[in-house]
Amino acid sequence: MGTPEFAVASLDALVQAGYNVVGVITAPDKPAGRGMKLTESAVKKYAVQHGLHVLQPEKLKNPVFLKELIALRADLQIVVAFRMLPEAVWNMPKMGTVNVHGSLLPQYRGAAPINWAVINGEKETGVTTFKLKHEIDTGDILLQESFPIGEDETAGEVHDRMKEIGAQLLVKTVEGLENGTLQEKPQSSMVNGEWSMGNPETSGTHSPLTTHHSPLQHASKIFTETCKIDFTKTVEEVHDLIRGLSPFPGAFTTFNGKLMKIYKSKKEVTAGRPAESGLTDNSFTTDGKTYFKFACSNGFVHVLELQLEGKKRMLIEDFLRGYRS
Known part of the structure; x- marks a missing residue:
């Protein structure tokens, strides 16, 4: 059965x-x-x-x-x-x-x-x-x-x-x-x-x-609210949520008013809070070519694979190639 x-x-x-x-x-x-x-x-x-x-x-x-x-x-x-x-x-x-x-x-x-x-x-x-x-x-x-x-x-x-x-x-x-x-x-x-x-x-x-x-x-069953990423949490908690919901149903956040699902990530733990470097929780930084990362309470979560609403799933390099700030 x-x-x-x-x-x-x-x-x-x-x-x-x-x-x-x-x-x-x-x-x-x-x-x-x-x-x-x-x-x-x-x-x-x-x-x-x-x-x-x-x-x-x-x-x-x-x-x-x-x-x-x-x-x-x-x-x-x-x-x-x-x-x-x-x-x-x-x-x-x-x-x-x-x-x-x-x-x-x-x-x-x-x-x-x-x-x-x-x-x-x-x-x-x-x-x-x-x-x-x-x-x-x-x-x-x-x-x-x-x-x-x-x-x-x-x-x-x-x-x-x-x-x-x-x-x-x-x-x-x-x-x-x-x-x-x-x-x-x-x-x-x-x-x-x-x-x-x-x-x-x-x-x-x-x-x-x-x-x-x-x-x-x-x-318990996974609900939509479970899948929403809270970047005020630690790098470890956010990274584990992303990989625990990949490939389905997918952890998500919003980016430029659109839903963004993140399927793969890596951790960058910092000595101090990102806010001390001028970044607040739930903000992101990118060089526009190789990395795109969100600030968490104790570092950054680098996005490696994502899917923007209305688009196909893609690697971060492909996403940044078409990204304009």
Whole structure:
């Protein structure tokens, strides 16, 4: 069960591993583009190419869909980047339903775990496979794998690495469930606003991490207000917001009365505030040829790649070539 490109990697990994995928459930075709032509999801395109049986329910509680799902007689259901499932669906298979989530649960439960991990300046993230239950992203953990986040890495780049890591972790999870070697581990308990994974018995490098205490971070849906850059913040905070929202939906500011999205940046931390050099917060400076930078509370954020309203996405050198102050 999945919809976007992220889910295709997991489906392909299961197919390549030789598992019998009896059905693929994905979103209905939707109008897209200027011509509003009906467009198939990435998962459906893959399924059709590989001759897999596809179901596209509008509503997951529809009796007709539930009857079709029962008829598939699946031993196990896999969910990757899909939608919330009713209990009638996730509790149907005898082996339950496994979800692939883009964080080291219980951290970053929610809709946008990759974005928020980067926005918050995390140095590492990971993938978790777990069994679904009532509350979202709270089920018992099966396996986890962590990996570092680069200082200048964007959410899109993390996404592309994560989908492959998650796909391989999923295959290991299914193998473990199949041969009975996996032990489900409850997610953390909360104590004074902090979480603790504890130190369960582990086997191999793909088990939950050891004891750790830190504030529990959430990964709520990204809204427009989240994407607006506040240049009164530090260089680090602004840089992390830009890369955490790149390539989609994109962090933005206004420039000469037009919306400007910034997709890539680099940091320049100064000894003093830019205001001491005659620059105030949220102002910019440029040589008109090679650099264009905004002042923040402790330095500058250099714009490397941007898109001005009504224009295409471009490198800063191309933008400055046509820029007139």
